[in-house]
Amino acid sequence: MDKRCKLLFVVILVLATGARAVSFGTALSAARTTQKPLRKTGLEQTVPLPNPVGFREVAGRGLLVRTWVNGAGPFSFAIDTGAGAILLSTGVAEEARVKIRSGRATSIAGLSGAAVGAHEASVDTLAVGESENYLPAKGAVVVTSGLPRDLDGVLDPTEAFSPLGYVIDLPRQELSAFDPRDNPLRLNQQPAEGTVVQWLKESHGRRPFVMLDNGERALLDTGSSLGFAVKENSRGDGQRISGYEVRDVGGGRISARRGAPTTISIGSLTLRRIPTDIISGAETDAPVLLGMSALRPFRLRFDPVHRLIEIAPVPTGQRRN
Amino acid sequence: MLITKKMLLALTLVGALLGAGIGALVTRSAGGDARAENTSNQTALPTESAARDTNQVATDNSAQFRTSAEQTAYKQGFDEGYTSCSNAQLGTSRTGTYPATYRTYSGRRYSNSRRVYYDYGTTRPRGRSFWQKHRDKLTLAMGTGGGAIIGGLIGGKRGAGIGSLVGLGSSALYTYKIRHRSRRY
Numbered sequence: 001m002d003k004r005c006k007l008l009f010v011v012i013l014v015l016a017t018g019a020r021a022v023s024f025g026t027a028l029s030a031a032r033t034t035q036k037p038l039r040k041t042g043l044e045q046t047v048p049l050p051n052p053v054g055f056r057e058v059a060g061r062g063l064l065v066r067t068w069v070n071g072a073g074p075f076s077f078a079i080d081t082g083a084g085a086i087l088l089s090t091g092v093a094e095e096a097r098v099k100i101r102s103g104r105a106t107s108i109a110g111l112s113g114a115a116v117g118a119h120e121a122s123v124d125t126l127a128v129g130e131s132e133n134y135l136p137a138k139g140a141v142v143v144t145s146g147l148p149r150d151l152d153g154v155l156d157p158t159e160a161f162s163p164l165g166y167v168i169d170l171p172r173q174e175l176s177a178f179d180p181r182d183n184p185l186r187l188n189q190q191p192a193e194g195t196v197v198q199w200l201k202e203s204h205g206r207r208p209f210v211m212l213d214n215g216e217r218a219l220l221d222t223g224s225s226l227g228f229a230v231k232e233n234s235r236g237d238g239q240r241i242s243g244y245e246v247r248d249v250g251g252g253r254i255s256a257r258r259g260a261p262t263t264i265s266i267g268s269l270t271l272r273r274i275p276t277d278i279i280s281g282a283e284t285d286a287p288v289l290l291g292m293s294a295l296r297p298f299r300l301r302f303d304p305v306h307r308l309i310e311i312a313p314v315p316t317g318q319r320r321n
Numbered sequence: 322m323l324i325t326k327k328m329l330l331a332l333t334l335v336g337a338l339l340g341a342g343i344g345a346l347v348t349r350s351a352g353g354d355a356r357a358e359n360t361s362n363q364t365a366l367p368t369e370s371a372a373r374d375t376n377q378v379a380t381d382n383s384a385q386f387r388t389s390a391e392q393t394a395y396k397q398g399f400d401e402g403y404t405s406c407s408n409a410q411l412g413t414s415r416t417g418t419y420p421a422t423y424r425t426y427s428g429r430r431y432s433n434s435r436r437v438y439y440d441y442g443t444t445r446p447r448g449r450s451f452w453q454k455h456r457d458k459l460t461l462a463m464g465t466g467g468g469a470i471i472g473g474l475i476g477g478k479r480g481a482g483i484g485s486l487v488g489l490g491s492s493a494l495y496t497y498k499i500r501h502r503s504r505r506y
Contacts, residue, residue: 271439
C-alpha cells in the first residue's frame with residue numbers, strides 16, 4: 001500500500017511538473033508572438049519624406065514655421081526640441097476641428113514647474129511649409145491654453161517626424177527630414193568639425209539629451225533662447241551682466257542672468273566661451289539646457305532609430321545671415 | 322609471492338622513471354647554460370657587427386647550432402630582426418606584419434586624440450542692432466520725451482515736467498516689469 005502511494009505520488013508529481021512546463025512553454029511562445037509586432041519600429045513601412053522647409057527666428061518667439069493642422073492654417077508654430085510633445089493652442093484646435101479625447105485632461109509644466117491645464121487630442125494631418133507637405137506624425141497632440149497669444153502651437157520635431165530622423169540647420173534656417181535606414185548616423189563617421197554623440201534616453205519621453213564632459217546631461221532645446229543654462233546652485237558665481245525674465249510653457253516664470261562664458265565638451269566637440277546663463281526659480285529636477293544662444297552656429301541632425309545626434313558647425317559662407 | 326613480484330616490478334618502473342627524469346633535468350640545465358652563453362654572445366654582437374658584414378655575423382653565430390635546420394632558422398630570424406631594426410631607424414615600417422596591433426593602436430589614437438573646437442568668442446554677435454543693444458535706455462528716453470511733449474502741450478512748462486515724470490515712470494514700469502525679454506515655450 002505504501003509502495004502504491006509512493007508510486008502514485010511520483011506519477012502525480014511528474015504529471016504536475018510536466019503540465020506546468022508545457023503551460024509555461026506555451027505562455028512563452030504566446031508572449032513571443034504577441035511581442036513580435038511591438039518590436040516593429042514603424043520604419044518597415046515606407047514613410048514618405050516631407051520636403052525641407054524654411055523657418056524664421058523671431059526674437060522672443062523662437063524658430064517659427066508655417067504649419068497646417070487638419071488642412072487648416074497656416075498657423076505659426078515654434079520648433080522646440082525640448083517640448084516633448086506637439087502643443088496646440090485652444091484657438092487652433094477649434095479652427096482645425098481637432099478631436100479632443102474625452103476624459104484625457106492633463107497638465108503641462110515648464111522649467112519653473114508651474115503647470116497649466118491641457119487636453120490630449122488627435123489630429124489627422126500635420127503639414128509644414130506648404131499645406132500639402134505632410135509630416136509623418138498622426139495622432140496624439142496636446143491642446144493647451146498656456147501658450148502666448150501670438151503663438152499658435154509648438155512643434156516638437158522628434159514627435160512630428162517620428163519615425164524619421166530630422167535636421168535642424170540653424171544657420172541656414174532649414175528644417176528637413178531623412179530616413180535613418182538610408183542615411184544613418186554612425187559613431188565612427190564623425191563630421192569634420194563636429195561630433196556624433198549618443199542620444200541619451202529619458203525616463204519619460206524622447207527629448208534629446210546629450211552627455212557633457214563633466215557627466216551632466218544636457219537637453220538640446222531649440223525652444224529656449226538661453227545659452228548653456230545651468231541652475232544657480234549648480235554653478236559658481238558668474239559675473240552678472242544682465243538680467244532676464246523667462247516665461248515657460250506652463251505660465252511660470254524663472255529669472256536668468258548671463259554669466260561669464262564657460263567651456264564645455266560634448267563628445268569630441270569642445271565649445272569654448274559658450275554663452276552661459278544662470279537660472280533661478282527652476283524646479284529641482286530641471287535639466288541643464290543648451291538653448292538657442294549655444295546652438296545657433298550648428299546644424300543638428302537627430303537619428304531616433306540609432307539614437308545618435310550629430311552636432312556640426314556650418315561654414316560661415318554657407319550661412320543665410 | 323605474486324604480490325611481491327608485482328611490487329618489485331612497480332618499484333623498478335618508478336625508479337626508472339625517476340632516473341630518466343633526473344637525467345633529463347640535468348641534460349636540460351646543461352643545454353640552458355649553453356644557450357645562455359649564446360644569448361650573451363648575441364647581445365654583444367651589435368658592438369662587434371658595426372665593423373662586420375651582417376651575413377658574416379649570422380653565419381658565425383649559426384655555427385653554434387648543430388643541425389642545418391637550426392642554423393637556417395637562426396639565419397632567417399637574424400635577418401628579419403636586423404631588417405626590422407633597420408626599418409625602424411629609417412622611419413619605415415612593415416605594417417602588413419602586425420595588422421592587428423596596428424588596428425588597435427590606430428583606433429585608440431583616433432578616439433582619444435580627435436578633438437574639435439568651436440569658439441563662440443571668435444564669432445561676431447549676430448544681428449544685434451543699436452536698438453537691441455540699448456533698448457532699455459531708448460525706451461525710457463522715449464517715454465520721458467513723449468510724456469514731456471504731451472504734458473507741455475496740455476499744461477505748459479509745469480505740464481511738461483509732470484508729463485516727463487509720468488512718462489519716465491510708465492516706461493520704466495513697462496521696461497522692467499511688464500515686457501518679457503525672452504520667453505521659453
